[in-house]
Structure formats: C-alpha cells, structure tokens
Amino acid sequence: MRFAFVGGKAGPWRVLSVTAVRGASLTPVTHLDLYPVAAGKLSPCGEWQLEGLISNLRYATRSEVANLKAAQEGLGRPAARRAALIPIKKSREWWSLAQDERRAIFEETSHHTAIGLTYLPAVARQLYHSRDIGQPFDFLTWFEYPPEHAEAFEDLVARLRATEEWAYVEREVDLRLERR
Numbered sequence: 392m393r394f395a396f397v398g399g400k401a402g403p404w405r406v407l408s409v410t411a412v413r414g415a416s417l418t419p420v421t422h423l424d425l426y427p428v429a430a431g432k433l434s435p436c437g438e439w440q441l442e443g444l445i446s447n448l449r450y451a452t453r454s455e456v457a458n459l460k461a462a463q464e465g466l467g468r469p470a471a472r473r474a475a476l477i478p479i480k481k482s483r484e485w486w487s488l489a490q491d492e493r494r495a496i497f498e499e500t501s502h503h504t505a506i507g508l509t510y511l512p513a514v515a516r517q518l519y520h521s522r523d524i525g526q527p528f529d530f531l532t533w534f535e536y537p538p539e540h541a542e543a544f545e546d547l548v549a550r551l552r553a554t555e556e557w558a559y560v561e562r563e564v565d566l567r568l569e570r571r
C-alpha cells in the first residue's frame with residue numbers, strides 16, 4: 392500500500408518543529424496530512440509530498456518479530472497525540488554492502504531493534520520504504536506516542552543517532568507533530 396505525507400497548510404497534525412539533522416531540510420510547513428495514494432488520483436496541493444510503501448521486513452529475525460508483535464501497539468491510539476515523521480536517506484556506501492553486512496551493522500553492532508523494543512508499547516511505529524519508487528528519501532519513519540512519553544522518545548532518537556548505523560545516514564529531517 393502506497394501512502395503520501397503532504398506538508399502544507401492543512402491536515403490533522405500540527406507541525407511543532409522541522410529540524411534538518413543531516414543534509415538539506417524540507418520547507419517548513421504548519422500542517423501534515425497522510426493519505427493512501429489511489430492509482431490515478433490527483434494529489435492534494437501542499438508545499439511538498441513524500442511517498443512510501445508499507446513493505447516486508449528485511450532484517451528482523453523470527454524471534455525479533457515475535458518480540459515486536461508481543462510488545463507493539465497500533466497507530467491511531469487516541470492518547471497518542473504526539474508524532475514524529477523522520478525521513479531518512481542512507482549513503483551509497485550503505486547500499487553497496489551485502490544484506491548480511493547491513494544486518495550486522497543494523498542489529499549486531501547498533502542494536503537498533505533491541506534499543507527500540509525497550510520504548511514499546513509507548514511508541515507505535517510504521518516504516519515506509521521510498522527508495523525503490525524514486526523518492527528523495529529511502530525511508531519515511533513514523534512514530535506516535537502520548538505527550539508524557541515525549542522525553543523518552545527524544546532519548547530513543549539520540550541513542551539511535553549515536554550508533555554505527557547512523558554513520559551511513561546522509562540526509563535526515565526530523566518533524567515533531569501534535570494533534571488535538
């Protein structure tokens with residue numbers, strides 16, 4: 392399923408901040424909308440539009456998948472009034488590695504899933520893949536959490552950014568959002 396995040400003047404999510412973590416930023420906007428892209432349907436106008444697909448897992452092992460399923464909660468919880476959209480592009484060096492080398496950096500060295508799991512179920516997440524559909528970012532990462540977990544979410548992001556995996560991130564923009 393293909394989705395579009397549209398940054399502009401309308402949408403259920405109010406933009407609290409837009410930060411260029413690495414590389415070029417996105418034009419600051421006040422609102423964000425998310426909708427499924429229907430074939431042939433014209434996109435609503437906005438300052439920018441980023442698209443991604445919900446796809447299969449690449450790196451997670453069977454036991455990691457079981458741990459994630461046991462701990463995670465779904466999107467759209469009424470109490471989860473804060474969100475983050477973090478579009479990420481990884482380097483050519485990352486994509487030139489073999490699958491097993493990427494997995495080793497992702498988990499055995501950087502402990503991405505192990506770290507992330509400790510922030511569940513407060514944070515609900517969805518990963519969108521964009522690289523194979525000619526988008527400016529490789530991934531659109533989306534997170535929803537209750538306001539009282541906002542500090543913990545910043546802690547999670549800081550821990551991941553300190554890992555070896557992030558040495559392969561060449562562009563990253565970080566949006567914080569709120570809905571009423």
Ligand code: HEM
Pocket residue numbers: 447448449450451459477479481503504506507508510511514515516518530532534547548551
């Ligand atoms: C909330 C806790 C989190 C958990 C449990 C988690 C878990 C995961 C898992 C299991 C995958 C691999 C999916 C696969 O097998 O293909 C993944 C991928 C990814 N996550 Fe997270 N994650 C979390 C937070 C974050 C955060 C905060 C960011 C961004 C700052 C992030 C960025 C990414 C990216 C970019 C990928 C794709 C990596 C690639 O395929 O190269 N994750 N995450």
